Amino acid sequence: MPYHHGDLRRAILTAAVEAITAVGSANLSLRDVARRAGVSHAAPVHHFGDKAGVLTALAEEGFDLLARELSSAGDDFAEVGVAYVRFAVTHPAHFEVMFRPDTHHRDDPALAAARGRAGAVLAQGARQRAGEYADVAAWSLMHGFATLWLTGALPARLGDDLTASARGVARTLFGD
Template sequence: MPYHHGDLRRAILSAAVDAITAVGSANLSLRDVARRAGVSHAAPVHHFGDKAGVLTALAEEGFDLLAEALTAAGDDFAEVGVAYVRFAVAHPAHFEVMFRPDTHHRDDPALAAARARAGAVLARGAARKPGDYNEVAAWSLMHGFATLWQAGALPARLGDDLTAAARGVARTLFQD
């Protein structure tokens, strides 16, 4: 299968997102990723080493995208929480991989740096409120809400407006 991509890394990561969306990260195969990318089955291995290498790069990309989304939300910490949920819903494949350290190389330096950038935005907002557990509380609340929203497990009374529902949940903990 000839290689015709200008950016092999991008092509493989995009194909991995498509595959995870279709079959989940647990069922991801590099052969399927290669097929979806239109490259030889050896290309993902050559570029990333193994399946965990592809998932590590995808998690790193996800944390970078998350850091951008959280930063763009500004200084209102509840809005940062809303941005977190919106990111999770807009990037479900990334979100799935980012928080599954058993699937990627969690000690990868680039991944650790990207994770730290996203965490710093959360920590900055949580530091405005007194208490030792605010960062974890905020993360747990919004991560849990995002997970429940994606699973369709929230009460119907919350409606179908993701932003309004996420804002309501975020404001319960982080009202200014």
């Protein structure tokens, strides 16, 4: 559906998600984003400055979505891990960009704030765990699992039930 008027920012970000889904963030072009959004090729540059600006806004949006997803999981730390994996699989374009600081403006204040909000939810649950690095251990485990799921690299014995598999992995490390 071509863009005519309204929320240009939203139209460009939606088009960027579509483009990343099709070609990956490394191959993203602003001309393709503009075409998908139905706007002039100059519109994304005018609104975001450059490709990294678009990806920064997308990463910020992703961290905000992740923070909400993690918060909705409640107090069960293993379920927070499951929510993390569910977010990654539901929002693969955001997930890809969020953790590729070489593609966006890592020091952007709005992005840093959004990243902090998501990190705070994870850290809150990790504080209940023993060890100085519980938050990093939890993040590493669930991020790795999500990445392996997205790339199809997990053993077939896990089947196709994402939630059950993620829950099993999380509970192995974090217990009941």
